[in-house]
Amino acid sequence: MHQFLIGLTACALLLPGRSWGQPSAAPADHQRELLAEAEAAERDAVPMRAASLYRSARDAAPTSRLARRASSRIAWLEARSDGDYGPLAELMEIQRGEITAARMEAFAARLETFPAGKVRRESRAQVASAWLRQLDQPTKALVAFEAWLAEPDLEIAERNIAVSGAVQARKRLGDAHGGLELLRREGFTAEPEMYHLRAAALGEVARPASWLAIVLALAFGLGAGGWRGLSPAGVRLALSPARVVAAAYAVLPPAVIATAYDFTLYPSAPVLAGVCTVALAFAAFAGAGLRLSGASSRVRLIAAAGTSLGALSAGYLVADRYALVEALFWWRGI
Amino acid sequence: MKTLPALGLGAITLLAACQQTGAIRDDQELPSIEGKQIRYTPEGCDYDVTTPEVEHALAGGTGVGPEPFVDHVHASWAGPSHSTFAVNWRTDNLTLGTQLLYGTDRAAVEAAEEEGGSVRLQRGHTMRYASFIDLGSVDREDAEAMARVGTRVHEAHVCGLDPSTTYYYKVGNPGHWSQVYDVSTGPAPGTKEPFRFAVSGDSRNRVNIWAAVQKAILDAGADFQIHSGDAVNIGPIQEQWDQFFEATSGGVAAQDVLARVPFMMANGNHDILAINYLAQFAFPQEESEGESSEGMEWYHLDYGNARLLFLNDTTANDTIITRYQRNWLRENLRSLDREKTPWVFVVHHKPTYSCGSTHGSDTSLRAAWQPVFDEFKVDVVFNGHVHNYERSRPIRGFQEGSNAGVVAASGERGVPVLVDGEPSGTVYVVSAGAGAPLYGSGTDCYHTQVGESVEHYAIVDIEDRTLWFRAYRLNGSIIDEFTITK
Numbered sequence: 049m050h051q052f053l054i055g056l057t058a059c060a061l062l063l064p065g066r067s068w069g070q071p072s073a074a075p076a077d078h079q080r081e082l083l084a085e086a087e088a089a090e091r092d093a094v095p096m097r098a099a100s101l102y103r104s105a106r107d108a109a110p111t112s113r114l115a116r117r118a119s120s121r122i123a124w125l126e127a128r129s130d131g132d133y134g135p136l137a138e139l140m141e142i143q144r145g146e147i148t149a150a151r152m153e154a155f156a157a158r159l160e161t162f163p164a165g166k167v168r169r170e171s172r173a174q175v176a177s178a179w180l181r182q183l184d185q186p187t188k189a190l191v192a193f194e195a196w197l198a199e200p201d202l203e204i205a206e207r208n209i210a211v212s213g214a215v216q217a218r219k220r221l222g223d224a225h226g227g228l229e230l231l232r233r234e235g236f237t238a239e240p241e242m243y244h245l246r247a248a249a250l251g252e253v254a255r256p257a258s259w260l261a262i263v264l265a266l267a268f269g270l271g272a273g274g275w276r277g278l279s280p281a282g283v284r285l286a287l288s289p290a291r292v293v294a295a296a297y298a299v300l301p302p303a304v305i306a307t308a309y310d311f312t313l314y315p316s317a318p319v320l321a322g323v324c325t326v327a328l329a330f331a332a333f334a335g336a337g338l339r340l341s342g343a344s345s346r347v348r349l350i351a352a353a354g355t356s357l358g359a360l361s362a363g364y365l366v367a368d369r370y371a372l373v374e375a376l377f378w379w380r381g382i
Numbered sequence: 383m384k385t386l387p388a389l390g391l392g393a394i395t396l397l398a399a400c401q402q403t404g405a406i407r408d409d410q411e412l413p414s415i416e417g418k419q420i421r422y423t424p425e426g427c428d429y430d431v432t433t434p435e436v437e438h439a440l441a442g443g444t445g446v447g448p449e450p451f452v453d454h455v456h457a458s459w460a461g462p463s464h465s466t467f468a469v470n471w472r473t474d475n476l477t478l479g480t481q482l483l484y485g486t487d488r489a490a491v492e493a494a495e496e497e498g499g500s501v502r503l504q505r506g507h508t509m510r511y512a513s514f515i516d517l518g519s520v521d522r523e524d525a526e527a528m529a530r531v532g533t534r535v536h537e538a539h540v541c542g543l544d545p546s547t548t549y550y551y552k553v554g555n556p557g558h559w560s561q562v563y564d565v566s567t568g569p570a571p572g573t574k575e576p577f578r579f580a581v582s583g584d585s586r587n588r589v590n591i592w593a594a595v596q597k598a599i600l601d602a603g604a605d606f607q608i609h610s611g612d613a614v615n616i617g618p619i620q621e622q623w624d625q626f627f628e629a630t631s632g633g634v635a636a637q638d639v640l641a642r643v644p645f646m647m648a649n650g651n652h653d654i655l656a657i658n659y660l661a662q663f664a665f666p667q668e669e670s671e672g673e674s675s676e677g678m679e680w681y682h683l684d685y686g687n688a689r690l691l692f693l694n695d696t697t698a699n700d701t702i703i704t705r706y707q708r709n710w711l712r713e714n715l716r717s718l719d720r721e722k723t724p725w726v727f728v729v730h731h732k733p734t735y736s737c738g739s740t741h742g743s744d745t746s747l748r749a750a751w752q753p754v755f756d757e758f759k760v761d762v763v764f765n766g767h768v769h770n771y772e773r774s775r776p777i778r779g780f781q782e783g784s785n786a787g788v789v790a791a792s793g794e795r796g797v798p799v800l801v802d803g804e805p806s807g808t809v810y811v812v813s814a815g816a817g818a819p820l821y822g823s824g825t826d827c828y829h830t831q832v833g834e835s836v837e838h839y840a841i842v843d844i845e846d847r848t849l850w851f852r853a854y855r856l857n858g859s860i861i862d863e864f865t866i867t868k
Contacts, residue, residue, distance in 0.1 A: 113548060114576070174857050203594075204630075
């Protein structure tokens, strides 16, 4: 009998149960308190104290879920412990305080004394981002982003973000070509931003040229006698059934098919169709008016060419407005 | 002589009692199930797993290929967060064995080649899948080529765990294991224990930004993370998923974070429920009326005292949004005990409140779902799609005769205030800055409190009935923060 009892007792003692390391209530509460204190120390920009508290929190219940959080913070803080956490403390102060131009100027000067490394790079990122996003000073932001890019040992993600920020700064300064040059210099030629900037750089020339072409087409077409197209005879000539059907066929099916194929082409495809319809109508009425005016074939040819160019220009402006130009560049890898 | 029977009885009792407690386990024998789509119950779990329809699926397989490798290890939940976790990983196409060793002693797991001592074994299933893009380049008549096409992934589900406990695990097969990772189970349901989750979305094509976001999430010590959709640019292109997992920042690959910080996401219009998405992730499969994708199209996760509902707003037809998901949402929230689970979050891709320069607000989605959010007082809705950061003022109800939301009473920083003990409105957060090209943001919409066009992620801390939210730029500075206390 007593062997039986020994067996049962042995089993009870061997019972691992289902608890594989769950901390008991008291250490868990203590751990939570330590963690809360550590997080408060981080908020107060006292990283050395925060690291010490996180270590204590981790050690209070090492296999717990919250120990993992403590371990992550310890690793993060220790990777930034250059200068005995001094530079990190300064960076944390800046990050958590009010962003003003004076504070950024002062901090930008201070960070030049930081040792090279993570904290100095992150400090440059802070300054550059503040100038661009919160203080809206793209010129200063550009200088700061360039200084960040010049840091040694920059990781690819940091470089990408710095370049992205610098390009945004250039865009705000209206310098699409500068942005393109920067992307090329840093080797980010496959970035979506590249296609956007190419479209923007093209637009700097193409937009005013398009408006000019439209105005000239309107002026020439109407001035050469096209206005007669609005007379009853002109309307009958312009709106012949054959012309209307041809125009509808040229405009409507592509818009419908494009939108059905890709819903993201709404509303750009219907708007493009609408603009083309207006251009075709103008061409029809102007042509009818020129015929009624007895314009020479040379004048009518020039008017036709001008109207075509005007229509293409109007189409370009719509495509540019709805980012179809950059989409085309991306699609064709231009 | 009398001693022997007593000893024998004692031994039998000892064995039986210890088996009941789990100290000794029968050798696992996962019956071999094979086909283009399989369904089985993982050992020790009380839920079924159904694979999507793939080129080949096999549970209980064994063996490794001639050139085995293991990568793309990542964790998630398909069952209760406090007692399970699921792991997916990729291997070469010829490796059929799917094993996961786990325990609470890191050194023991590292040393183990098989189950024993404190280290346990869980077997799972493997799938070889190929998207229509993969298949497009293969001669369908070539059986050998068809047998090799695509990607092979593995999935294992571990159940019966303790809450709030860190487990170490590795995946693969004897002699060919991944490195050891750690993952934690969530707190017991309804607990007041603090927990932290990270929020991001629209990682898409700038993978080094995505890697930096993952590194930041790891550094923040998040317990788990949510993603509001558009993980990649084109869902059926496997190469993009490879980049999603393999992107590296600061010496840390995204997959190394995803293996430690469970990842839960909503489908986006770029993921499009592609086979690559469905086969590579394990989420709860609660198949409901009108739902596709073996129940992974929409689902919920309980963590601590919060419920997160993941919806799909990229659907083949509107009925899936206006009827099926709406009904599911209503029934799900109606049955929820808000005393035990005071926090409710919804995650879906397209924002219903956005001041962004591209896409903007999806008002038809707003009309379909906001009434349910209002009725059940959802706390925060997380969205993506508009590539920037934006937080709304608290919204409750509609302006008369329109589908414009009503800005509810708000306190400092435009956060909800308590009205009759409940937050005055739902906060809508767009977090879509984890890698996709940024869109312009705006703050001059009536519903917008904060907006910025910047790469970012967010951290949500919950302790009992208090929530702290902080959105961070990747340089560590804070874009936005607020607190809600119930």
